[in-house]
Amino acid sequence: MNKNYYAILMAGGIGSRFWPVSTTEFPKQFHDMLGTGETLIQRTFSRLAKIVPKENIFILTNERYNDLVLEQLHGLEQRQVVTEPAMRNTAPCILYASMKIQKENPDAVMVVAPSDHWIEDEDAFILNLEQCFNACAQKDILMTLGIQPTFPNTGYGYIQYNKEEESIKKVAEFTEKPDYNTAKTFLSKGNYLWNAGIFIWSVNSILNAFADFQKEMTSLFEKGKHLYNTNQEHDFIYANYPLVENISIDYAIIEKAENVYVLPATFDWNDLGTWGSLYDKLEKTDAKNAVVNARVVSQDASGNMIRTSNDKIVVVDGLEDYIIVDKEDVLLIYPKQKEQDIKQVLKKVKETYGEQYG
Numbered sequence: 001m002n003k004n005y006y007a008i009l010m011a012g013g014i015g016s017r018f019w020p021v022s023t024t025e026f027p028k029q030f031h032d033m034l035g036t037g038e039t040l041i042q043r044t045f046s047r048l049a050k051i052v053p054k055e056n057i058f059i060l061t062n063e064r065y066n067d068l069v070l071e072q073l074h075g076l077e078q079r080q081v082v083t084e085p086a087m088r089n090t091a092p093c094i095l096y097a098s099m100k101i102q103k104e105n106p107d108a109v110m111v112v113a114p115s116d117h118w119i120e121d122e123d124a125f126i127l128n129l130e131q132c133f134n135a136c137a138q139k140d141i142l143m144t145l146g147i148q149p150t151f152p153n154t155g156y157g158y159i160q161y162n163k164e165e166e167s168i169k170k171v172a173e174f175t176e177k178p179d180y181n182t183a184k185t186f187l188s189k190g191n192y193l194w195n196a197g198i199f200i201w202s203v204n205s206i207l208n209a210f211a212d213f214q215k216e217m218t219s220l221f222e223k224g225k226h227l228y229n230t231n232q233e234h235d236f237i238y239a240n241y242p243l244v245e246n247i248s249i250d251y252a253i254i255e256k257a258e259n260v261y262v263l264p265a266t267f268d269w270n271d272l273g274t275w276g277s278l279y280d281k282l283e284k285t286d287a288k289n290a291v292v293n294a295r296v297v298s299q300d301a302s303g304n305m306i307r308t309s310n311d312k313i314v315v316v317d318g319l320e321d322y323i324i325v326d327k328e329d330v331l332l333i334y335p336k337q338k339e340q341d342i343k344q345v346l347k348k349v350k351e352t353y354g355e356q357y358g
Helices: 040-048 063-072 089-103 120-138 181-191 204-215 216-223 233-243 250-254 277-281 336-353
Strands: 005-010 059-064 081-084 108-114 141-149 158-161 169-175 194-200 260-264 288-292 295-299 305-307 312-317 322-327 330-333
Touching: 005 040, 005 089, 040 059, 040 108, 040 120, 040 305, 059 063, 059 089, 063 081, 063 120, 063 277, 081 089, 089 108, 089 204, 089 216, 108 204, 108 233, 108 305, 120 141, 120 260, 141 204, 158 181, 158 260, 158 330, 169 204, 181 194, 194 204, 194 250, 204 216, 204 250, 216 233, 277 305, 277 322, 277 336, 312 322, 322 336, 330 336
Parallel strands: 005 059, 005 108, 059 081, 141 260, 288 305, 295 312, 305 322
Antiparallel strands: 108 194, 141 194, 158 169, 158 194, 169 260, 322 330
């Protein structure tokens, strides 16, 4: 295995659209959302460990999840858990982790990936990743993996690429979540991909990009460079991290840089962002219900996403396309078509009954 290969797993999000299972105290990446016996972060870690040495996989997460990470990923060392004392989106934590990695190995090439995605063909994923690693080791480029769109999804960002013969394409433009008609136009043009938020680059290329486009942030983290990977690192980060701008890697770097390339991926992918996307990926009963953990008796009920604690019996009659999630002191029965509103529902629950329910 190549000792210059590194991975950063992003595991700091709350996943509030998966409420009530995903909460601030116990977010979705630490749950077995698919009912497979593995949590999402465990699955992602083992997938990346097929190409990246285990000791080179770093988990980026909020301080409050440090113990959860160590509990779920057996054999992980504390040095591999990079914690942020405040939530500042993806750019600051990627910069911080990249500086730590560069200090450890200046020849590193790395993948930055969410910890909660679903990938069907892991062998194809590894081949795609190897291709990106090779390209980034040879050239000063920033890469992303783009997913071939299968329908005009309005929930994803899109990547337009130049139509070139090479398999690795120059990115022409990034577009935030479009409306339905725009998404349809993108698909008809044939050179648009879904943005999966999976990035690959050499540690030097990404740090050069930060130096060019995020001077203030770079300067702040540079002050602590001599402390990284030492006992003094934590105090420096605790004092300085909350001062940085709250900004995503997309806005901070990717949409500004000229040297961004994309590889159209050859694997099936789902960002598992909502109960509906989970429903799409699970096996269905004869009545087209997707069931996790529960034992279901249904009558005139189809298209439902049903999840409970282990072996709970659920009787459903007359419901179609609903999310039914039972968790200790919260029961959610909600139309699938309104799943994007679950964040607002959670806000209302917390305002009415207390923060402990979120």
